[in-house]
Amino acid sequence: MSERTQRTQVAIIGGGPAGSLLSHLLRRHGVESVVLERRSRDYVLSRIRAGVLEHGSVQTLTEAGLGERLHREGFEHEGVHLAFGGRRLRIDFTALTGRSVTVYGQTEVQHDLYGALDTHDGAIVFDAEDVALHDVSSDRPSVTYRKDGVAHRLEADWIAGCDGFHGPSRSAIPADVLTTYERVYPFGWLGVLSRTPPVSDELIYANSERGFALCSMRNENLSRYYVQAPLEDSPDDWSDDRFWSELVARLPEEAGEQLVTGPSIEKSIAPLRSFVAEPMRHGRLLLAGDAAHIVPPTGAKGLNLAMSDVVYLCRALVDHYDAGSTTGLDEYSATTLRRVWKAVRFSWWMTTVLHRFPDTDAFDFQIQQAELGLLEELEAARASLAENYVGLPI
Known part of the structure; x- marks a missing residue:
């Protein structure tokens, strides 16, 4: 069967937030790209993902012409609450850093990105099957894929692997070149x-003897709650009543008394x-993105x-084509990994301070309480948390 060939400047594998944002930013600078997404558009838009945008992410989207709905419907948060020992400590982002975060779901970001690609006839291929990378070490790399049973080859100057943890991009790097670091919780x-x-x-992060809990939201009538659970559990093991009862048990009494419960419309366990x-x-x-790094959501x-990966990558590609x-x-x-490792450290720290590990003993618990106590006592400790949470400079 004959193969259909197309050429572009940048082939982008993955049509999630990283890939579609990169395509949008490159277009604004006159750089051509084609995005290949293995899933359908409806599937990508149905994924429930993160909902907190750093200050720099909000700036990036705004400067890219994607801020209208974000600023109208997003919720600016000037702090978060840490609950431990039956009390609550507010980390005041604005007072400590002069910046804030915005709660605006990844699904909404994705809607805005696809809307922008539609408006400007951005080239994105959904349901691209059997995606494979070729000759990435040469100056003529290419990507092959199948669409509706037809074989395609996309030739490009550069390939951007934005296809997540399980995509093919990272595996195209030879094993003797690639080094990986991992901590599974x-x-x-x-x-x-x-x-x-x-x-x-505002968000409540809770440390309790029963385990971690998080109170978050999507809007004023849509809430997202989490409790730490064993990996071997299934969502089917958790009735709504069991979930709400456990959440209340992990929150300070005053928060538990204010909690409004209701039927779950989505329930899942994430490792x-x-x-x-x-x-x-x-x-x-x-x-870029999850193809290169994963962090716990804490x-x-x-x-x-x-x-932030995409911002660095776009700058580099535009500088290459323009200059x-x-x-x-x-x-x-x-450059990117320096920022990545700082975010990995912060996410690891938040996770170890707020969760109960299977081997947590009395000593470990007291260390957690000491860490949280320092946040109560030292403005410098609160400022460090706040600076990392609102986002380090891009």
Whole structure:
């Protein structure tokens, strides 16, 4: 069967937030791209994902012309609450850093990105099957895929691997070149989405003897709650009544009394891991987002890291095409990984301080309480948490 061939400047594998944002930003700078997404558009838009945007992510979307609905419907949060020992400590982002975060779900970001691609005839291929990378070490890399039973080849100057942890991009880097670092956590997050008003107007992160809990929201009538749960559990093991009862038991009494419960409209258990792959560039292949790194959701960094990767990558590609410089591309991996590892450290720290590990003993618990106590006592400790949470400079 004959193969249909197409050429572009940048082939982007993965049509999630990282890939579609990269395509949008490149278009604004006159760089051509084609996005290949293995799932359908409806599937991508149905995924329930993170909902906290760093200050820099909001700036990035706004400067890219994607801020209208974000600023109208998103919820600016000037702090978060840490609950432990039956009390609550507010970390005041605005007072400590002069910046804030915005609660605006990844699904909404994705809607805005696809809307922009539609408006400007962005090239995105959904349901692209059997995606494979070729000759990434040469100056003529390409990507093959199948669409509706027809074989296609996409030739490009560069390939951006934005296809997530399980995509083919990272595996195109030879094993003797790639180094990976991983920490798998011995528990998961059981998440429930409910059409109920949030228990708090800001997020509550709870450390309790029963395990971690998080109170979050999507809007004033849509709440997202989590409790730490064993990895071997299934969502079917958790009735709504059991979930609400456990959540209340892990919150301070005053928060539990204010909680409005209701039927769950989505329930799932997500495993937690920290993962980093180095380098993020090999030949003409450049990784971004979950293809290169995963963080536990405790620090709200996953989506934000993907967006900062894309900003660095876009700058490097635009500088290459506009000025003929390869400096940004040559330094892309090292530059990006410096920020990645700081976010990995913060997410790991939040996870270890707030969760109960299977082998947690009395000593470990007291260390957690000491860490949280320092936040109560020292403004410098609160400022460090706040600076990391609202986002380090891009």
